[in-house]
Amino acid sequence: MKDLTTNEGMNPMFQEEEQEFNLNEYLRRYYRYWYLFPVFICIAFIAAFFYLQTTSPVYNTKTSILIKDEKKGLSGSQGDILSELSTQFGGNKLVENELEIIKSKTLMEQVIKELSLDVSYSTRDGLRTVSLYKRSPVVVKPEVITEFALKEPLVVHVVDENHFRFNNEEKVFSFNQRFANAWGAFVVLKGPKSTYDKVTVTFKDTKNLTEGMLSRLTVEQPNTKSTVLEISYEDVDTQRSKDVLNKLLDVYVQSSLGDKNSEASNTLKFIENRLGLITGELGDVEKDVESYKRTQGITDIGTESKLFLENIKENDSKLNEVNTQISILESVENYIQNAGEGAVAPATYMINDPVLVSLLTKFNDLELQRERYARTTSPNNPLLQTINTQLAGTRQSIRENVQNLKRGMAVTKRNLEGINTRFSAGLQSIPKKEREFVGIKRQQSIKEELYLYLLQKREETALAYASTVTDSRLIDAPISSFNPIKPKPSLVWLGSALVGILLPVLLINFLFMINNTIQSREEIEKVTHSSILGEIGQMKGTVNGVPGEESIIKMTSRSAVAEQFRALRTNLQYLGDGTCRVIMFTSSIGGEGKSFVSINLAASLAYSDKRVLLIGLDLRKPTLHERLGVPNRFGASNSLIGQGNYEDFIQSTGVHPKFDVLTSGPIPPNPSELLSNGKLPVLLEELRHKYDYILIDSPPYGLVTDSALIAEHVDATLYLVRFNYTIHDHLKRIGDLQRARRFNNLSVIFNGVNYGAGYGYGYGYGGYGYGYYSEELEGGSKSVGSRLKKLVGKV
Template sequence: MKDSTSNMHSQDIFEEEDQDFSLSEYIRRYVRYWYLFPIFIALALTAAFFYLQVTQPIYSTKTSILIKDENKGLSGAQGDILSELSSQFGGNKLVENELEIIKSQTLMEQAIKELDLDVSYTTKDGLRTVNLYKTSPVIVKAEVINPFGYREPMIIHVVDSTHFRFNDEDRAFTFNQRFNNAWGAFIVTKGTDSEFDEVKVHFTEVKNLAEDMLNRLSVEQPNAKSTVLELTYEDSDVQRSKDVLNKLLDVYVQSSLSDKNSEASNTLKFIENRLGLITGELGDVEKDVESYKTNQGITDISAESQLFLENIKENDSKLNEVNTKISILESVDNYIQNAGEGAVAPATYMIDDPVLVSLLTKFNELELQRERYARTTSPNNPLLQTINTQLAGTRQSIRENVQNLKRGMAVTKRNLEGINTRFSAGLRSIPKKEREFVGIKRQQSIKEELYLYLLQKREETALAYASTVTDSRLIDAPISTFHPIKPKRGLIWLGAGAVGVIVPFLLINLLFLLKNTVQRREEIEKVTHSSILGEIGQMKALPDGKPGEEAVIKMTSRSAVAEQFRALRTNLQYLGDGSCRVIMFTSSIGGEGKSFVSINLAASLAYSDKRVLLIGLDLRKPTLHERLMVPNKFGASNCLIGQGHYEDFIQPTGVHPKFDVLTSGPIPPNPSELLSNGKLPVLLTELKEKYDYILIDSPPYGLVTDAALIGEHVDATLYIVRFNYTVVDHLRRIGELRRARRFANLSVVFNGVNYGAGYGYGYGYGGYGYGYYDEETESKVQTIGTRIKKLVSKS
């Protein structure tokens, strides 16, 4: 129970230590690759420099307009008169609606056509593209543009004041001629004098250009309590931006005036038609009066006749007014039924019902808004659909109101007709001639009053038509910024510097995230909690092209790797109680350097006057005999199956007289069973009497169980971890082996360390002491790159 608690406690300490954060280790990660930061900063600043050279500066131009409010700004009698006249046809404007109208595609396309912006001119000035708006040496008047012309710009080379060339053609053409080519049909004329003789002509579809320009146009209402709109347009050419804003406002004003004039014109047309009818009827009645007086010789009317006449006249006047109102209501009903199909709008001032007048005014306003939005928006626009819904509701209300009024007028008409019947009965007592004259005279008076009434309304409508003015007023003319708003040079430089720092920072982190192999000894110590018995540096390639890890090092040399093997030989005394003589070499996977380390450590021990035997117990994939270049016809597998004595199979290596080798021998079909048959411990016991050290090259522990079977009979185990090769996850297996005590005296050897990559930071043979030794194959003259790498390793 106590041992279990102890193991759990040690495991908790192990996991807790794994989670510790080391600031110095984290900083070393970036110091190790310090050279990436100046490289990326230089690249980013260079890219920023070329970006600023290539990018055209963008300027901002602003202007503001006032949308007039009919309820403000006018006072007194004159204001009332003007307000009354303008209210007949102007209607109330919503600032939000006008904002959307100004930003409509239709108005922008019209402005583009009037300014000829669908044809633009540019040229190159070094790396920068220069816009030649109104300064181009050539002017192209396009008649027909082909699809190819919209995709590719046309290049014109100015030869002299009268000649030019197209693209790469050698033939010279004269100005003011009509041309047909792949771009379309157009005329090229002479422009302004310019220092540039090569011009790129860009043809752009008006629709696409309008969309792009609308994206650069901003219309805002700075103050919600005012009716001022502020227009902002961004462009690389200051003059062009001012022209665009001016032309857009001109188009907007003309569109607004056109809507007003159309409404007034329809009203005048209706009055003129009515006047024509009344004029003809009045002329006929006057002729009847004149003819009757002449034929009948009537000069005066008796007092009684006069009284009847006055009563009947007054009653007939009312009856005629009712008939007129009924006629107007019928015209209103007809207009409402046929609205939008060319019907003439009725005159609302001839209707005295305030509800109907209000509904007609609202209907006319909605109709005008619908026509206005229909020109600038799509049929599925929610705003247009809302207006159509309001129009339908208003039309229904008007028709119901008209029907109610007509029923009331019909009752009034029947009453007046009954009164007329009674007056007519009284007139029967008047002589026939006088009664006939009164009837004719009555018709004359009625027609005359109606005629004068229509004349008055026509003059009022004409006056309102003549005084129609725009509902907006320019406050500030377009003003451009003195300095460009884009690109922001300071921000670009600052951003480039930040990118130069962030990119290598992310790159280094990504490199460490993707790189799952062992890079430093701290990783081994942190994960395995095992001691590192020694470090072996990376061997250079052999002259014959073979990898350096296949070499047998000359132990008499003063190379760094030879010194590291001497240090490893010295550190063997710290294994266990210092009496470990049978040592096994294993690893997680193949290729981590078990054979390389075991051969050279055995050679180093032999040079220290120790008798050493190296046994190849990798019975599945033996390579020991190939490295030592000895035969492998017989070996350890023969001993384990009882085919002869070990002395018959031990061979000298030729590296040193005290260094012998027992190769693996023929590959058996059952290596695991062979290692566990009980003959291996007997063999090792006999060999201990003859040799000071017995080194065993075993298979990788992470792949097969052979190493676990061999490990039961050895004094110590050296687990080989290779730099930039062993996966970090495999280190956890070493820690598990250590905690479970599967191997006696387990230690780690860090092989293939590349000190030139910034490893170490001053410990072991890869740090400050590295310069005390000379590689035999290394040049005495150090390159700049080598010096930088050593400087990094010392930083």
């Protein structure tokens, strides 16, 4: 048969195998720890069960309102009067702005205050906490709340219909009493009848409660082309969520109406003030007319005086309009100067200049917006600062426009006064009494016209004020979802199952990441490019008080490991050209099973009627004599230094008549020099004639150079690699030895393989694995867990 150790020409093939993904090997790592999956899944299901039992279901309540947006709303369908009033006093709303206003802290704080949500009531129902909103048998009306109350809830135990007690106190109190304790000052009232007699009263900080409620409030615009807003609120209590939405919309509407009525109210105040002044002046003029006629006895005015009177009256009317305009401009100037300090807004209807009317309208709109955002935003809000900047610019423009108009009015007034002077000169021919009467009558006519004008504007403003309606309309009343939105049992159970699977997967991958030891024979073949001559399973339990991994196997048994040694014995004929009789056992480090494998392989060879000699050449740390139970006073070290004939040092092991051992003997001070003095090859050559197989237990190659000295005189080397013990870096040494051909006929023995842990597919005949054999370690016992693991491990 071809030499199994000749792998030089197979390097490309091995490199290609290193790049291939072995699904069977990948899944085997999880199969090895199969018991973690049911354990973690059970833990995850238990956690999911308690989570569902302790978590209160959350419901979603929705409502929708229509906002009359000036850009997207209806237009042109109203009557002329209503359209004019809407234009004069209607609110200029944007859906985006209203969306932010509804979510403002100011409105939510008002909702909390009116619904008394800063005091909540709950109780325990099994593992779950149940809300008692509007169902609590006790109602607490707080007057003063302390910091302690915000941290610790107050527990009220209902004793009977008229009495209760606090926390764990024994003292009983009556309802409708005022208390002052660590929680503050409050009154406890009797609530509706309830089956719960233990109520937990929780006091909440309004600021924190507002932020929490706003986080559960959602305001969305489903369609950007419409002005409909959809408002939803999440809560464990459906009735409370409905009340919150209803009260929020109510507060929002009242706030909107207040803003809209502000301008009309200011206009009415201005007109009322002007009417009061004009009424007094008109009364004085009428009294003057009556008094003059009575004292002067005037009953009629001549035709000539009528002509002058009409001209003067027309001119005086114009002059009065100019004076009125100047007065209005002065009031505008005063309003602009004192805006924001309670100044009454001027009536824009009596201003003829369209530019000034536009600026005043813009100023009033900006002032309303500033007041609205000042209630809902902070002073440093960029939007509020932008509005303040626009107000300052508009105020400056109004001032400049008023100054220009006043200068123009002054010129017109001087012209009209000059015309009056000329007309007055024409009246000199009229009798003095008639002339004086015309002057008084002229003042009466002017005051009457102005009085009627103000009365008309007052009625128009009052009508607009009375007809003011909100710019929003409720579409759907708040409706709560029938099923809770969270937690959803199906998703919780599915998530727990996934977590129960994912956690062990992550744990297993983590264990493999931190584990740098050899787990499979494929790893050995990929790194070393060496053939594996045989596998030896893990020895568990004890045999006659000796650990399994150090025991001598009974070769006549039908145990799994005994069969593996028989297979290894058979594979020795394939080493080299089949004539390898002197075989060395070595490894990377100690503890990988050189002595265990060499002793049991020698015993197996002896049972096949072969004369076998096992030589202990681990001159630094000998263990063969301890395992075989023979003395070590003399041995190989004595023979190598010439202190007698080797035949005097060879001992029978007692394991089998054809199994002899040459122990290492006394530990020499210079093992390496002793092995290289030239006597070892002579010793081995003489022993070849007396024994069929000579097995040498040598020191670890990875620690000392003794094995390299011995390897020069043997036919083959068996390198021990131990499952879950040898680290990956040590395999590189085997690969280096294989490429350099430093060891003759180098092969690997995979020792201590744990098949019960899900490794591979077993090792046996016909794929049945070692479960086919009934014998195990003598004196070993099988636990229920090991039987189950062995049963599951069969594939």
